[in-house]
Amino acid sequence: xxxxxxxxxxxxxxxxxxxxxxxxxxxxxxxxxxxxxxxxxxxxxxxxxxxxxxxxxxxxxxxxxxxxxxxxxxxxxxxxxxxxxxxxxxxxxxxxxxxxxxxxxxxxxxxxxxxxxxxxxxxxxxxxxxxxxxxxxxxxxxxxxxxxxxxxxxxxx
Numbered sequence: 001x002x003x004x005x006x007x008x009x010x011x012x013x014x015x016x017x018x019x020x021x022x023x024x025x026x027x028x029x030x031x032x033x034x035x036x037x038x039x040x041x042x043x044x045x046x047x048x049x050x051x052x053x054x055x056x057x058x059x060x061x062x063x064x065x066x067x068x069x070x071x072x073x074x075x076x077x078x079x080x081x082x083x084x085x086x087x088x089x090x091x092x093x094x095x096x097x098x099x100x101x102x103x104x105x106x107x108x109x110x111x112x113x114x115x116x117x118x119x120x121x122x123x124x125x126x127x128x129x130x131x132x133x134x135x136x137x138x139x140x141x142x143x144x145x146x147x148x149x150x151x152x153x154x155x156x157x
Contacts (some may be wrong), residue, residue, distance in 0.1 A: 020097075064084060065069050065085045066084075066085055068083050098110060098111050098114055099111055
């Protein structure tokens with residue numbers, strides 16, 4: 001892009017003033033163009049970088065999910081060969097196995113949830129059972145009291 005300004009019409013023949021004006025106008029244009037270019041570049045970079053990173057990560061994860069990897073210990077001995085998908089499945093299976101331990105900190109989440117649910121249900125059953133037993137004891141005591149009272153009063157029914 002080229003902008004031509006005839007400074008002779010504006011300033012006359014004084015070349016020093018003309019050169020200074022040309023320098024200032026070109027500096028102003030250059031500064032303005034740099035600012036606009038920086039803003040446009042920043043916006044484009046942020047937008048495109050996010051898209052590219054998302055696409056690359058998605059492709060890499062998709063590719064490696066079924067790729068087999070072999071474990072090696074610190075001595076270089078080969079261990080189990082499994083893909084990331086299989087390792088995730090093994091981990092989920094291990095976490096969904098009920099394994100009662102002596103310490104609650106050693107329990108996996110599945111065991112903790114099952115134990116908590118069982119404790120709540122047993123507590124609820126205990127309350128219901130105690131209430132039922134109490135009602136039956138009261139009823140039997142009332143029946144026995146009525147029977148004894150009838151006998152003592154000589155009422156036959």
